[in-house]
Amino acid sequence: MATAFVASGRVRAASRSEFHMATFSADVTIPIGHPCMGGGIAPAREVVDPLLARGIVLLGEDRPLVLVAVDWCEIRNDAYDRWRSALAEAAGTDPSRVLVSSVHQHDAPVMDLEAERLLREQRAEGSVCDPAFHDQALRRVAAALKDALGSARRVDGIGTGTARVDRVASNRRYLLPDGSPSFGRTSATQDEYAREQPEGTIDPMLRTLSFWDGDRPVAALHAYAVHPMSYYGSGGVSSDFVGRARALMQEDHPEVFQIYLSGCSGNVTAGKYNDGSTENRPVLADRMYRAMRASWEATRRGPLERVGFRSTPLTLAPRDDEGFSVAELRDRLANDSRPFGQCLAAMGLSWRSRCEQGRPIDLPVIDLGPAVILLLPGESYVEYQLLAQRLLPDRFVMAVGYGECATGYVPTDRAVAEGDTNLLDWCWVAPGAEAVLAETMAKAIGAKT
Numbered sequence: 001m002a003t004a005f006v007a008s009g010r011v012r013a014a015s016r017s018e019f020h021m022a023t024f025s026a027d028v029t030i031p032i033g034h035p036c037m038g039g040g041i042a043p044a045r046e047v048v049d050p051l052l053a054r055g056i057v058l059l060g061e062d063r064p065l066v067l068v069a070v071d072w073c074e075i076r077n078d079a080y081d082r083w084r085s086a087l088a089e090a091a092g093t094d095p096s097r098v099l100v101s102s103v104h105q106h107d108a109p110v111m112d113l114e115a116e117r118l119l120r121e122q123r124a125e126g127s128v129c130d131p132a133f134h135d136q137a138l139r140r141v142a143a144a145l146k147d148a149l150g151s152a153r154r155v156d157g158i159g160t161g162t163a164r165v166d167r168v169a170s171n172r173r174y175l176l177p178d179g180s181p182s183f184g185r186t187s188a189t190q191d192e193y194a195r196e197q198p199e200g201t202i203d204p205m206l207r208t209l210s211f212w213d214g215d216r217p218v219a220a221l222h223a224y225a226v227h228p229m230s231y232y233g234s235g236g237v238s239s240d241f242v243g244r245a246r247a248l249m250q251e252d253h254p255e256v257f258q259i260y261l262s263g264c265s266g267n268v269t270a271g272k273y274n275d276g277s278t279e280n281r282p283v284l285a286d287r288m289y290r291a292m293r294a295s296w297e298a299t300r301r302g303p304l305e306r307v308g309f310r311s312t313p314l315t316l317a318p319r320d321d322e323g324f325s326v327a328e329l330r331d332r333l334a335n336d337s338r339p340f341g342q343c344l345a346a347m348g349l350s351w352r353s354r355c356e357q358g359r360p361i362d363l364p365v366i367d368l369g370p371a372v373i374l375l376l377p378g379e380s381y382v383e384y385q386l387l388a389q390r391l392l393p394d395r396f397v398m399a400v401g402y403g404e405c406a407t408g409y410v411p412t413d414r415a416v417a418e419g420d421t422n423l424l425d426w427c428w429v430a431p432g433a434e435a436v437l438a439e440t441m442a443k444a445i446g447a448k449t
Ligand SMILES: [Zn+2]
Pocket: 104, 227, 266, 379
């Protein structure tokens, strides 16, 4: 399967060429009063710690590749397109070669400009985001990227490391005493019975991919599949426990640029190990930090010989069941008595407008030889990350989630069939997404299913 990918004529490999890497970081902290989580929880009341956009630009013979992790909850639809074109312009590349992933903290914004336009047009009480702040933040990130190009460093090696994360992730799904499934093990779970149940389906491994200039490390990208929240909802803007772990690694290794990416964790939270108390944030941060350290120490290095890239279009049908037709979404936007209900409808309409325009989601894959990065949309369930690894069993596969977030949850068929309650509102794709996504993933990474 791996050889199919290498041999594919569609993957452009820049062999025996020189590669360089620029690293950039910019502050994207929302102002006080800005909505958090698309208006579903309290707006920003105080900044506990700043939100950052941290990225790399990989420069070789081919056009540059950009990968950026943003400490925001989600970036969707036209906002997502705008990120890709602004960063592409700054890097001198094509938007299809810009991979944007939200880290998905909840005391952080959901950016959807069309949704906000619809809300304002309706003079709705609900608000998703501030478009002026969005553009200002994006300009700052693009400027940081552009500045960084001048100090790009040579990279001629990559490193891969993994470590098991101890007591952080658990699946939302667990079985009730009568054997029926519950999907209610949320980020902060106080229910003793729910916390006693097994972790369920997760990917226990944290992965670290690093870039090297000879013996000097340049950048380290860590990825793990878990919702990154310890507690949230009171307006305390924060990059949460994963941001804190990232900062600790950065302090330990000031010379190595540290990035944290959330894996496919739509149905994975810290619930089994987290009661939502403020004291538990540093505990979870310490566990992530220990895993990052172990993964870094376990790093095995090899030459960076080629950088391949492929982007495959993914067409997921919009959801059309009760409450989700365009007419019903319009009605909810105008008449839902809850401001958040209006916001959800506006986000649904924004996605519908994207679908009607025939703009598919891109599923990009960066092929670095022994290591592969792929970016999946929205809140893809962890099963898709596990599938990616099964499709390329001989490679180090870093699956990253929360690319184009317009989809909301991308569940498995089983979750839909079992009536996963998380899908009631924050999911805008039609049932049957699993076959389409699995097939597109296989195509994207050149594997046969
Ligand atoms: Zn989520």
